[in-house]
Amino acid sequence: MPTNVVHTTSDSPRLLLIDSYDSFTFNLASLCRRAIPGCIVHIIKNDEIPFPELVSLLDQFSAVVIGPGPGSPDEDKDVGVVKKIWKLADEHLLPVFGVCLGLQSLCIEHGATLKRLQVVKHGQISRIHHDRHDIFNDVDQVEAVRYHSLHVSLSGDEPLEALAWADDGEENGRVLMAVKHNDKPFWAVQYHPESVRTHGGGEEVLRNFWRLARKWSKRNRRNVHPWTHEAATCIGPPWPLIHSASNTQTPLPMDNHVSTRILEGPEWSIPAICELLGVDKESSDFVLLDSAAQPGRFSIIGCLRPTTPKITYKVGDGQVRIQDGHDHFRLEDVGADIWSWLAGFMQSRKARGGSEEIPFWGGFVGLLSYELGVNSLSATLSPRGASRRSVHSDVNLVFVERSILVDSKTGRLYIQSLLSHDDAWLSDMVSQFETMRNMMGSINSSEMEFESKGTVPTTPPNVALPDKATYISRIKDAQEFLFSGDSYELCLTAPTHISVPVPPRDLRGSSSWGLYKSVRTRNPAPHSAYLRLHPSTLISSSPERFLSFSRSPSVCQLRPIKGTVRKGPGVNRAVAEQALVGSVKEVAENLMIVDLIRHDLHGVVGDDVEVKQFCGVEEYETVWQLVSVIEGKLPHGTELDGNLDLGWEVLRRSLPPGSMTGAPKKRSVEILHSLEGQDRGIYSGVFGYWCVGGGGDWSVTIRSCFKHDDQGDTVQDEWTDWTLGAGGAITALSDPEAEWEEMVVKVESVLRAFHSSMEE
Structure with missing residues (x-):
């Protein structure tokens, strides 16, 4: 049987990390493992185990960490x-280290006063003042991230x-940043020691906590009891769930071969x-992942057949639909979850x-909805009325068996x-x-970008922006919610x-393709x-890659974007950096x-x-x-619990994109x-691909518009309805009017293409 990859002995300290549904918990677990070499970290939710049952197991832990x-x-x-941890009876007492919410809880349970900051500190770095003793022993300057x-x-x-403490001056005055109990082995910090931008107050402070915890345990003759089957059943295995690769596993046969011609x-x-x-045939499916600008390099075109397998699924359904012909489809039970079903479908291919x-050699190409990611979080959501639910499938993928890939760097096709x-x-x-190449030898390539002349009329679109008063009220x-700590x-x-007018039948080509070319230009x-995957069509000019993962050995990379300056006269690199x-x-x-993504990656690898x-x-x-740019990979010679595919598992565990939540x-x-x-x-x-060779690349669906139409533009309707989503990251520092204007600017960046396509 595989064994958990934690190099431990019978004397290895065992920590219990209590998670209050935070998005930085695995960062804290990793920090504990760095600061306390060889420690075993178990993670539970703060409402997962009844307190009387939990108390009976605390004698098997060396310490408790209370997360934010x-x-x-x-x-x-x-x-x-x-x-209740702060009120433990003496016979159950053990060292505890709290972070953020943990500090606040420790203090108010012992008589302190809880207040709101006048100026909220979310993702901001402060100088932490201390006297170089206790958990700050031999610690020099501390620059710490506050949330x-x-x-x-x-x-x-x-x-x-x-x-x-931190000195916030006129904003908040002097703010408590670390505390200890006078008589009990309790310590806590208000800042986040696990943040990537905390320097001096992270690993150093955790090491000091562990030194003081051991000293207290020795002085009070506290011995950690052996780990029992009861504890293992109740608490669960230690983090992370990574195992030594089994040498006895028989690899699955891989008879599938990729045939390639290069021009x-x-x-x-x-x-x-x-x-x-x-692509002009609107009634057929078509997929293009287009590196239309730097630093993009590869463009992928799926050459779909009538029998190309198409997979659709909606959250809450017990079955997935597999269509492999115009009028032929079958339903299959999802089983454990849609992610496992898709992984199984891919495994044999x-x-x-x-x-x-x-x-990319071939494989899945398509769309995964925001709600698919929300469902993976097990969030508590109020039910939607039918009119408020999306009509689009939450999974809409085709298995591409024939494809064209263009490398813009080398010029190879x-x-x-x-x-x-x-x-x-x-x-x-x-x-x-070869015929096209010969033509392009005598014709400028830009002239080959065929114009879909006459595919759209000159009637302007009808645009319904969100209601400004409602949007500002929601801001x-x-x-x-930000001020209250939620x-x-x-x-x-x-x-x-x-709403876009559909062209007369005698002029009709693909109006959505004409619109895409306008967006692209x-x-x-x-x-x-x-991506035209009926009944859904997506047109995207997304700047943001979400997740890419390489072939074996798999390395996962996420590239979040927060912060944009549009180019213009005088806006050079120095101006943009400022x-x-x-x-x-x-x-x-x-x-x-970044801290959220580190947590998501740590949770898998x-x-x-x-x-x-x-x-x-x-x-x-x-x-x-x-x-x-954040990267994660499994340690050499290890695999995920259950022999899961790494890149696919990271995608499942990382959705919806943190930059959109x-x-x-x-x-x-x-709350959203x-x-x-x-x-x-x-x-x-997200939209993107999962290659049969093991790699994948998924982008965030922003700067995009999409429509739902059972038959494309072949129907007699006079108008086609498109939806364009936009928004912004609301912080405590946000100005509602400015946020509204930013949202409108994002809408207009795509909306201009609708007007432009009608002028061609």
């Missing part, structure tokens, strides 16, 4: 068993000693290729033999098939592309509805897409998402998570962006559900 979380320490539903809107004040009558070429025109392949230098080595389609495509409601940031969104993006890196608000928003780039300013076609994610999603009042559907989910 949303809400208030004086609300039982927010802290669960935490408040809190509440704080505690000591009167001097409590059995507590202040160990550190050298000039600058291939992606629109011309798509039109050669029949894994392939080898493709060109190693390119990321790859023609690929999973069907057979002698697939006649390969030779036919080679012949057609203020969101800020109240969230650090809330990404509030609202839909804009656009006006706002080229590295993660553009045209506006982005020099902005406390922009850096704080980015930092929150364990300790090996690294921030490769923090708040780097990157240049794109039309904007400067504040981008961070806020943090802590679960509570933020619940009540504020927004309707499903987001495709917007702020």
